[in-house]
Amino acid sequence: MAESHLVTEWRAARDNLISADRSLRRDQHRSALSSQEEKADTIIRAIRKKEAEGIWSTQHDSILNPFPGMEFLTGKKIIEQTTLFDILxxxxxxxxxxxxxxxxxxxRTLLQLALETPGMHVRIADMFDPATLTSNVPEFRVLPEAEYTTQSSIDSAPSSTWVPVTAARGNFPVDGAAGFDKWALGAMMINPSEAYGTHNTLKKIWQKFMSTFRAxxxxxxxxxxxxxxxxxxxxxxxxxxxxxxxxxxxxxxxxxxxxxxxxxxxxxxxxxxxxxxxxxxxxxxxxxxxxxxxxxxxxxxxxxxxxxxxxxxxxxxxxxxxxxxxxxxxxxxxxxxxxxxxxxxxxxxxxxxxxxxxxxxxxxxxxxxxxxxxxxxxxxxxxxxxxxxxxxxxxxxxxxxxxxxxxxxxxxxxxxxxxxxxxxxxxxxxxxxxxxxxxxxxxxxxxxxxxxxxxxxxxxxxxxxxxxxxxxxxxxxxxxxxxxxxxxxxxxxxxxxxxxxxxxxxxxxx
Amino acid sequence: MAESHLVTEWRAARDNLISADRSLRRDQHRSALSSQEEKADTIIRAIRKKEAEGIWSTQHDSILNPFPGMEFLTGKKIIEQTTLFDILxxxxxxxxxxxxxxxxxxxRTLLQLALETPGMHVRIADMFDPATLTSNVPEFRVLPEAEYTTQSSIDSAPSSTWVPVTAARGNFPVDGAAGFDKWALGAMMINPSEAYGTHNTLKKIWQKFMSTFRAxxxxxxxxxxxxxxxxxxxxxxxxxxxxxxxxxxxxxxxxxxxxxxxxxxxxxxxxxxxxxxxxxxxxxxxxxxxxxxxxxxxxxxxxxxxxxxxxxxxxxxxxxxxxxxxxxxxxxxxxxxxxxxxxxxxxxxxxxxxxxxxxxxxxxxxxxxxxxxxxxxxxxxxxxxxxxxxxxxxxxxxxxxxxxxxxxxxxxxxxxxxxxxxxxxxxxxxxxxxxxxxxxxxxxxxxxxxxxxxxxxxxxxxxxxxxxxxxxxxxxxxxxxxxxxxxxxxxxxxxxxxxxxxxxxxxxxx
Incomplete structure (x- = not known):
């Protein structure tokens, strides 16, 4: 059945309006797509749709409500499993x-560089306490040789005292070297529980953010x-x-x-x-x-x-x-x-x-x-x-x-x-x-x-x-x-x- | 000291640009404010600022990071303590x-109306279970007199069977009448742990939202x-x-x-x-x-x-x-x-x-x-x-x-x-x-x-x-x-x- 005059007119007006609305978009100003470009775009859209309904709509351990574009620090693991990401x-x-x-x-690479650097020392501003470790951000510094210390560990040294990084790491009181690395990396990065929990406002997360640069x-x-x-x-x-x-x-x-x-x-x-x-x-x-x-x-x-x-x-x-x-x-x-x-x-x-x-x-x-x-x-x-x-x-x-x-x-x-x-x-x-x-x-x-x-x-x-x-x-x-x-x-x-x-x-x- | 020519020009250009940028705003099109209106606006802005730095920057029980405009269901209690709200x-x-x-x-008013209405019955779709109570949404209905039931409680009645609302409430198996009210009101409203926790996506919260209308x-x-x-x-x-x-x-x-x-x-x-x-x-x-x-x-x-x-x-x-x-x-x-x-x-x-x-x-x-x-x-x-x-x-x-x-x-x-x-x-x-x-x-x-x-x-x-x-x-x-x-x-x-x-x-x- 032929569509009514009204519908035909509406369709034309609709196309015009949508075109007008999108006319400022710079990706609309490109010359006509080649058939290969069109095909590639279609494939990308199909994968996006398939994965939105697939991997993003599936249960994942410890990810409550996954969706494409969700909080990055939580969704990163899913992103990395997608074909879309592989292509990108x-x-x-x-x-x-x-x-x-x-x-x-x-x-991790930066931390490795720190460990390899002669004369690298580390210190903390507050007395070592496993309970406040996260907020006790490490400060690193290569000292002049005359100022090298012989401190053997970060918990035995007085606060604000430099400790050779190898000693601090080797003798780290919580889980040893692995614990040291976790602590140092945690100080250099923002983790999901900070971004989406404890520091979940612009003002608070900036404080954590700035502290990563101190580290x-x-x-x-x-x-x-x-x-x-x-x-x-x-x-x-x-x-x-x-x-x-x-x-x-x-x-x-x-x-x-x-x-x-x-x-x-x-x-x-x-x-x-x-x-x-x-x-x-x-x-x-x-x-x-x-x-x-x-x-x-x-x-x-x-x-x-x-x-x-x-x-x-x-x-x-x-x-x-x-x-x-x-x-x-x-x-x-x-x-x-x-x-x-x-x-x-x-x-x-x-x-x-x-x-x-x-x-x-x-x-x-x-x-x-x-x-x-x-x-x-x-x-x-x-x-x-x-x-x-x-x-x-x-x-x-x-x-x-x-x-x-x-x-x-x-x-x-x-x-x-x-x-x-x-x-x-x-x-x-x-x-x-x-x-x-x-x-x-x-x-x-x-x-x-x-x-x-x-x-x-x-x-x-x-x-x-x-x-x-x-x-x-x-x-x-x-x-x-x-x-x-x-x-x-x-x-x-x-x-x-x-x-x-x-x-x-x-x-x-x- | 007189300010430089450059600064004077920048100031003028700045005023012009800001005016141009805001020229579409409808609140800018009103005729000049009366001195009383100006004063009122100034007062409101001062209160807003003071409360942003005061009550919104204070610790509140169970409100992690308060700020004006925060999630409503969590911040409502603070809103109600503000002078700004009193004025509004x-x-x-x-x-x-x-x-x-x-x-x-x-x-609460609607629930009260339900309790006062002759012939009002209630039922649940799934068997009563305190563990799944939240998702077992009550359905209310006034029955024709011939269909009134003599069920004595919601947990003893077979699922999907109508129970007189007064009996269901009086004999409610979890905390009695108060438990019934809490359950019924919970089904009619969205609470913070649903909005910001379990149902924290558009798709999920709409499911809860629709269920309030069923209730x-x-x-x-x-x-x-x-x-x-x-x-x-x-x-x-x-x-x-x-x-x-x-x-x-x-x-x-x-x-x-x-x-x-x-x-x-x-x-x-x-x-x-x-x-x-x-x-x-x-x-x-x-x-x-x-x-x-x-x-x-x-x-x-x-x-x-x-x-x-x-x-x-x-x-x-x-x-x-x-x-x-x-x-x-x-x-x-x-x-x-x-x-x-x-x-x-x-x-x-x-x-x-x-x-x-x-x-x-x-x-x-x-x-x-x-x-x-x-x-x-x-x-x-x-x-x-x-x-x-x-x-x-x-x-x-x-x-x-x-x-x-x-x-x-x-x-x-x-x-x-x-x-x-x-x-x-x-x-x-x-x-x-x-x-x-x-x-x-x-x-x-x-x-x-x-x-x-x-x-x-x-x-x-x-x-x-x-x-x-x-x-x-x-x-x-x-x-x-x-x-x-x-x-x-x-x-x-x-x-x-x-x-x-x-x-x-x-x-x-x-």
């Missing part, structure tokens, strides 16, 4: 544009480890299909420790090491005929948003000096740390506005201008200072926006980002573990995509979350929306590989 | 435009109780400052039971009773000099989205017949039930598109046309059938949108709603308990408001959630955003009182 492991990811370098090598600080910021760390970060990224990395490096500390345990290695030496390791890795890949697996790596110079505006001036000058010496290495400037409790961008506005003039004065050529690449809107707020950072990031001409979680609340900022190609660095797993969202179906990523924002998918702090590489984050994208498919993933990877190299814009440009 | 109780709320009538009178069905759909229920619903709404109610009534069952226990009371009689009670309540209020506390009440004729299109035709005709006889009572037509598992609007499109013609044929005058007021987008989906209901609701000319939770993913639909004044009926507490969001700071309401959508705040099923009235929902609005203040609440109340009385639009209008 093989997918080329493009660039990784938002990751804190000191959280990009898995904790790894003395390891990462030790030049011999730093060198190996950078190498592993690059190689493991390549392994996951990432072909360009642009990590944020925290330059807050003016020195790291050298092989001799002296805390006197300046920023310049960090970059020299980074440069050499990068060159070595690229050469090795080239020699293996894999040159196209790593296009390069650059650093976003970062400091922490608790410094004073005057201190910020020093870091901006330092950043400029580094850029002059390593123009190929410095990709941008950022301020990091919990936006919800630390200073907003407007607190630094006067100094930040001077950055272009500072670069003029330093004689930085026009094509070497250092863009801001600000964290902004990593918050649940709407009209809070952390949320308002989005306005200032855009006004200060940010090249991209780190997180931008709350951007979906701001139609005008989304419009500006769309018009200017300001890319949002979205970190789904980070957002969920830091309790900005409870699951992927609740994540604002689909709103960003439907509004046509350029989005680069990022891992943020994979070592803390146990989400090494980008495959887990890509998995979460497919769990966040029925609209998103293989073409969406392709668009994300493409965006992360071609973020426009915009220069600085100041408020004058508005 | 006194606030005039305007209309209540989205509530299922059979879930608007608190469960109350035989009570609500008994004419003598129905009459008292409507009266209490109206009076308790007035008590909370609600001055107009437009509940959805589920007309799926073609008959309810009458005083004699026969299931033969047709829809027409439901409306006669509703009409009489409404008139009585209005008269009583008038006699107390409180006529302006209740402007009126109308019903949204609803049936459930698991029927066939042919069955839908019957309900549409029935709705038209009711409208002809009670033009002042029928406000619209809707399909209810879990959009994520039941039929989407497009399944019924052909029939729904005929509704205008059916009304023509029935000779309904132009000014009595029955608008659709569809549930749509009560889902976490993006591109799922439940989400796509938003397209069809708009194409079918819906007057308002019930829930519209996923509308924030759809820029074009938001634009159409803004242009056409299609109001979104937002039910924050319902959304959170039904696990569409985990807390108010994660709720999409701020996105809706910042996009200028007309929003009416609604309670949905307050009896199931223990959130009687609208004060709790208004409290949650203030917890969802720093931008929202007293003027926002005023705008919401105003919108709920002045939703445009649009007629039908079909797809032709697009």
């Amino acid at each position: 492991l093989k997918m080329p990811k493009g660039g990784l544009l938002h990751a804190h370098l000191d959280a990009t090598v898995d904790a 790894t600080h003395g390891l990462f910021f030790h030049l011999p480890i730093f060198e190996k760390y950078v190498r592993k970060a690059l190689l493991s990224s390549v392994e996951d299909g990432i072909s360009y990395v642009e990590p944020r490096v925290n330059f807050l500390a003016k020195f790291m420790t050298g092989a001799d345990g002296q805390e006197n290695v300046p920023h310049r030496d960090w970059l020299l090491v980074f440069d050499r390791v990068l060159r070595d890795v690229k050469n090795e890949l080239k020699n293996q005929g894999r040159a196209d697996e790593l296009f390069g790596a650059r650093i976003i110079y970062s400091t922490v948003r608790f410094i004073t505006p005057d201190e910020l001036k020093w870091y901006l000058q330092d950043c400029i000096a580094m850029k002059k010496e390593f123009p190929h290495l410095i990709a941008g400037f950022d301020l990091v740390g919990d936006e919800n409790v630390l200073h907003p961008l407007k607190y630094y506005a006067e100094v930040l506005l001077q950055f272009p003039a500072m670069q003029d004065a330093a004689g930085l050529p026009e094509d070497q201008r250092i863009p801001f690449i600000f964290h902004a809107g990593e918050t649940l707020g709407d009209g809070s200072e952390a949320d308002d950072n989005l306005y200032d990031a855009v006004l200060l001409g940010t090249k991209r926006i780190g997180h931008g979680f709350s951007i979906v609340k701001h139609p005008k900022i989304m419009e500006l980002c769309r018009e200017r190609g300001i890319c949002v660095e979205v970190c789904p797993i980070s957002n969920e573990i830091l309790r900005l969202t409870s699951s992927m179906p609740m994540h604002p990523l689909p709103i960003m995509l439907n509004n046509g924002l350029p989005v680069a998918l990022c891992s943020d702090d994979p070592a803390v979350f146990g989400s090494m590489g980008l495959s887990y984050d890509y998995f979460q994208v497919l769990a966040s929306s029925d609209l998103s498919g293989l073409m969406t993933l392709g668009e994300l990877a493409k965006t992360a590989s071609s973020s426009p190299a915009l220069g600085m814009k100041t408020s004058r440009s508005l | 109780l006194k606030m005039p709320k305007g209309g209540l435009l989205h509530a299922h009538l059979d879930a608007t009178v608190d469960a 109350t069905h035989g009570l609500f759909f008994h004419l003598p109780i129905f009459e008292k229920y409507v009266r209490k619903a109206l009076l308790s709404s007035v008590e909370d400052g609600i001055s107009y109610v437009e509940p959805r009534v589920n007309f799926l069952a073609k008959f309810m039971t009458g005083a004699d226990g026969q299931e033969n009371v047709p829809h027409r009689d439901w409306l006669l009773v509703f009409d009489r009670v409404l008139r009585d309540v209005k008269n009583e209020l008038k006699n107390q000099g409180r006529a302006d506390e209740l402007f009126g009440a109308r019903i949204i004729y609803s049936t459930v989205r698991f029927i066939t299109p042919d069955e839908l035709k019957w309900y549409l005709q029935d709705c038209i017949a009711m409208k002809k006889e009670f033009p002042h009572l029928i406000a619209g037509f809707d399909l209810v039930g879990d959009e994520n598992v039941l039929h989407p609007l497009k399944y019924y499109a052909e029939v729904l598109l005929q509704f205008p013609a059916m009304q023509d044929a029935a000779g309904l005058p132009e000014d009595q046309r029955i608008p659709f007021i569809f549930h749509a987008g009560e889902t976490l989906g993006d591109g799922s059938e439940a989400d796509d209901n938003l397209y069809d609701a708009v194409l079918l000319g819906t007057k308002r949108i019930g829930h519209g939770f996923s509308i924030v993913k759809h820029p074009k639909i938001m634009e159409l709603c803004r242009e056409r004044g299609i109001c979104v009926e937002v039910c924050p507490i319902s959304n959170e308990i039904l696990r569409l969001t985990s807390s108010m700071p994660m709720h999409p309401l701020p996105i809706m408001l910042n996009n200028g959508l007309p929003v009416a705040l609604c309670s949905d099923d307050p009896a199931v959630f223990g959130s009687m009235g609208l004060s709790y929902d208004y409290f949650q609005v203030l917890a969802s955003s720093d931008l929202s203040g007293l003027m926002t609440l005023g705008e919401l109340a105003k919108t709920a009182s002045s939703s445009p009385a649009l007629g039908m639009k079909t797809s032709r209008s697009l």
